[in-house]
Amino acid sequence: MSETYDFLFKFLVIGSAGTGKSCLLHQFIENKFKQDSNHTIGVEFGSRVINVGGKTVKLQIWDTAGQERFRSVTRSYYRGAAGALLVYDITSRETYNALTNWLTDARTLASPNIVIILCGNKKDLDADREVTFLEASRFAQENELMFLETSALTGENVEEGFLKCARTILNKIESGELDPERMGSGAGHTPSPRTQPLLLQLQVCLGVVISPSNLLRHLETSGSLFMKSVCNLHLQPLSFGSGLGVMERRL
Numbered sequence: 001m002s003e004t005y006d007f008l009f010k011f012l013v014i015g016s017a018g019t020g021k022s023c024l025l026h027q028f029i030e031n032k033f034k035q036d037s038n039h040t041i042g043v044e045f046g047s048r049v050i051n052v053g054g055k056t057v058k059l060q061i062w063d064t065a066g067q068e069r070f071r072s073v074t075r076s077y078y079r080g081a082a083g084a085l086l087v088y089d090i091t092s093r094e095t096y097n098a099l100t101n102w103l104t105d106a107r108t109l110a111s112p113n114i115v116i117i118l119c120g121n122k123k124d125l126d127a128d129r130e131v132t133f134l135e136a137s138r139f140a141q142e143n144e145l146m147f148l149e150t151s152a153l154t155g156e157n158v159e160e161g162f163l164k165c166a167r168t169i170l171n172k173i174e175s176g177e178l179d180p181e182r183m184g185s186g187a188g189h190t191p192s193p194r195t196q197p198l199l200l201q202l203q204v205c206l207g208v209v210i211s212p213s214n215l216l217r218h219l220e221t222s223g224s225l226f227m228k229s230v231c232n233l234h235l236q237p238l239s240f241g242s243g244l245g246v247m248e249r250r251l
């Protein structure tokens with residue numbers, strides 16, 4: 001049975017290496033702590049359908065590697081993101097000091113309108129804390145970010161972080177501040193849930209942001225009939241948010 005939802009939001013999890021991004025994603029998707037988490041190579045993907053204010057929202061989440069050597073790869077995943085969890089480790093001032101750079105990347109490479117929640121992770125390690133709640137909440141306020149301290153280990157505030165971000169995006173849509181219909185290229189389509197990861201992978205391979213209709217055009221000119229038929233099978237004639245990763249799918 002195919003999955004149905006009202007909206008599809010593309011999310012990023014960004015921040016320095018070792019801050020707990022993969023563990024946060026794992027906790028959110030699997031509801032448990034990821035033991036023996038290794039450094040992410042490039043990006044990892046997870047998705048979950050949540051209920052926000054009576055609407056079903058599919059979060060399509062890209063967990064990016066924090067290590068500098070993957071930066072050029074991970075940057076290519078920013079485009080079109082509607083929301084982001086910007087993660088630092090409360091026991092590492094170094095990861096906190098790097099926040100400004102991550103923030104600049106998110107706002108320039110994703111969208112100036114991207115909704116970002118700052119997550120001070122490893123809240124359970126309060127005894128080793130190097131960054132106070134107060135200074136981080138001031139930083140968040142100055143930079144128009146939402147803010148939470150989280151623990152991927154205990155699960156504290158993890159669900160809340162993703163939900164808060166999604167709720168804010170949805171509120172902006174409902175108040176008219178964001179219009180998912182207008183965000184598309186005009187001739188766009190909403191891919192089916194099965195096709196979406198494929199399209200995003202292709203975007204990265206091709207090095208361009210492509211709406212499904214552009215993809216079809218590209219495949220037509222490059223003569224890839226197999227891929228074209230795969231896409232044709234799964235595309236639906238609705239908006240594909242190329243400006244902001246917000247897509248609406250009517251049930």
Ligand SMILES: Nc1nc2c(ncn2[C@@H]2O[C@H](COP(=O)(O)OP(=O)(O)OP(=O)(O)O)[C@@H](O)[C@H]2O)c(=O)[nH]1
Binds near residue numbers: 067151
């Ligand atoms: N105590 C505690 N440890 C955590 C928490 N979250 C993650 N860790 C540990 O922190 C380390 C790094 O976690 P990852 O999730 O792999 O970090 P990451 O940010 O994804 O790292 P990169 O993939 O290199 O960017 C691992 O040893 C985790 O077990 C947490 O909330 N509390």
